[in-house]
Amino acid sequence: MNGWNLAAAVLLGAGGTAALWGVTTGPPARRVIAQNMTTSAVCPALLLLSQGYGRPAYVDLALLLALLGPVGTLVFARLLSGDLSDGRPGAWGLTWTAAGAGTVVVTALCVAVGPGRALVKLLVTGALLIGGNVIASRALAGGFRGVRGG
Amino acid sequence: MNRLRLWLLAVGGAGLAVLLVAACLDLPDFGGDRHPYGDRAVHASLLRHTANTVASVNFDQRAYDTLGEMSILFAAVLGCVVLLRQARDEHRAPPEPAEVARPVRRYALLVLPVALVTGLYVIAHGQLSPGGGFQGGVVAATALHLLYLGADYGALERVRPLGLYETTDALAVSAYLVLGLAPVLAGTAFLANTLLPYGTFDTLSSGGTVPLLNAAIGMEVASAAVVLLAHFLDQAVEIEEEHGS
Amino acid sequence: MLIVVALLLVAASATAAVAQRDPARQALVLSFMGVLLAALFTVLQAPDVGLSQLAVGSALTPLLIMLSVRKVRRRGRAKKETE
């Protein structure tokens, strides 16, 4: 096991356990925030795994998760908006921490990959991941307040 | 009666457990270095210039199984369409427009085309990298529904002519069948990958019929998912039961 | 070790998903499990399966479940109003 895989294991273990704890306990608002954090824990782990196994094709998995993970959170934010309205607003400290962790991972991988097409792909994935998480947090913090029936 | 049912369940479960344990004891060890089937599959896929062995197994060596899976999806969606249709005692209320926060709406509009192109990329490169028709089709169908999440159901309905997707679904299934029948007309077996040149390894045109079958499956899955979600959305948002009936 | 971590998380979340009573909360745990399952498939060197799981489990399945939940809840509300 090399350093990349070790980092992925730590990220997956720590982030996954914390997210599992959050997603199974507490009020709905907290559960949805934990669901959102799942994406920001697993997606960098997938990027690290791709580097650790030396298979650039595995980056596709992280790219798809960065695209679809926030969409899944938007589903919950929209269709549970009634249950979320009395909860606390989105956890911005946690969101920016996750964004920072994602930035660190993507930067480290960019340095390891070196200039080229793979670097731009990594940057696209990172931008989608961080942007998606911030927007999903915004949606949880009352982004669907005006939604009634539709 | 209830007790009898429980006993029947217990006996059946115990029998299944015994069989599963017996089968597990006979399995080769986890992570061993002997893979008789894997070696042959990789060999066959390299012979046909398909870089992704899984795609070669799905769309070349076991293309007939994929035909079965595709028919299952087709039949399941057809069943859902029949079950979720608008009944006589129900009426349609036009969906209410929703006020979604501006950053969320902009994100949805921005990511929609990006996700769609990524889905098409996954479909087109099924024979080269992980992915294929099913994965890419689901991603492309999900991309379309960002319009519902980021705006309202009315917006989604404006860009989603449902009849077109139903037709595409059926056409894609027929395309798969035609691609399977073409080798029969040429004198070989159903779905045999012998008609097209195998191309250069690790390029878009490699693998003979694998990319074409991938594209057919991608079209089928994307339109099937759109049709399925359309009927779920109709039921959840638009269709209401008549009051007082 | 990667396999153990991913496997434990998937097993724990699957158990938790069964233990929840409310379908909406089950859907939340299920979507978590879907993403972790994709990671497990990647660790087991099956990225194709992982990609399928990711595509279906992260957005499509939650959307289907939540739409059904919404329909059932709305129907319950409509019944209460007419009574």
Add this chain to the structure above:
Amino acid sequence: MNRRTAPRAVLLAAGELLAWWAALALLWLVLITTVDTLERIVGAGCAAVGAVLARAGRRAVTWR
């Protein structure tokens, strides 16, 4: 849309489509590993589909 504003509207629509097409074609070029002619053709086609849908989606949301 009346006759006098029509050319301007057409120009704006073409510009929007072209901008989306260029951005999505660039995205395609980033995603792939080996570039050849077929890859460029398929990428251009997929980017065109994406551009048309991007414009349709934006109009569906703002058009009331």
